[in-house]
Amino acid sequence: MRKNENSFPVAVLPNILTFCNIIMGLMAIIVAAADQFTLAGLLIILGAVFDRFDGKVARKFHVTSEMGKQLDSLADVITFGIAPAITIFMLSFTELQFLGLILAITFVICGAYRLARYNILNYDNVFVGLPITVAGFLLALFALYQTKFDVHPYITAIGMLLLSYFMVCKHHIKKV
Template identity: 80%
Template sequence: MNRIGKTLFPVALLPNILTFCNITMGLLAIIVAASEQYTLAGTLIIIGAVFDRFDGKLARKFEVTSELGKQLDSLADVITFGMAPAITTFMLSFSELRVLGLILAVTFVICGAYRLARFNILNYDNVFVGLPITVAGLLLALFAVYQAKFDIHPYLSAIGMVLLSYSMVCKHQIKKV
């Protein structure tokens, strides 16, 4: 019987289950944002970040990392930290700036997807190149929660999305902690 025998099989599934929970939080955030529940949408993205934090850690701890898990995690990140915060911010901030808002939301998701793809094919030791999409999406979600409570000018959201989008694709190296 190999390392993933009967006794460890449920443990081997746990990282992917957490990734699926991450995806679920992102999809739920999009759905509740469509119902104008922006604080809940931001909160669900934040909960998705908790699941994302532990899926890879558990996979490494139990030595069940795989290429499939890595790709699944990246797809989850595009949903939860790309699409969900972009849609939430679009619906919350850009009701009067439709075209600009669409451009900003699409740009944010594309920059996040590009950053993930670059991360998946390059091997950098102990550094991130560009801001991870998880951090950018989490910051945008936190801003959405704040904005849902306080009146923030839409142009401030626009500036934030532009800066976060650029930060994901820039070549600036950030030390891993």
């Protein structure tokens, strides 16, 4: 007997993957607060894996919804906005204090703005600005790099500012 594609387990699978994304972001924040920056970076990257598959699964089984789209955006703010900003702040910007705080806030606000703009605009096959998932993923990779090599905080600050700008710019990036 063939199961209905929209049966209960299949219909909720995309949201379960999104919840796993949220869990990775929250865990990254918690372990970053405990100075476990390598683990925080790895959790953010694992969150990207869950984020990659939630939408694919929803489209494959025809269970996309406005609720799923909004839930995914909230997850992205946590895992690719707040978690990398806190990780980098605690890893690189504790000595910069106020400037580091401004940089972390700027990154999260730019990411949230970019997600909100993406959710209300209809662009086919292009992103407008760098997706927060990419920016957060790159910041997580940079955090992993910094745990092994000494990087001046101003280099990190410039990278974070550039990623923030690229998220809100109106440059079109082709989807892959």
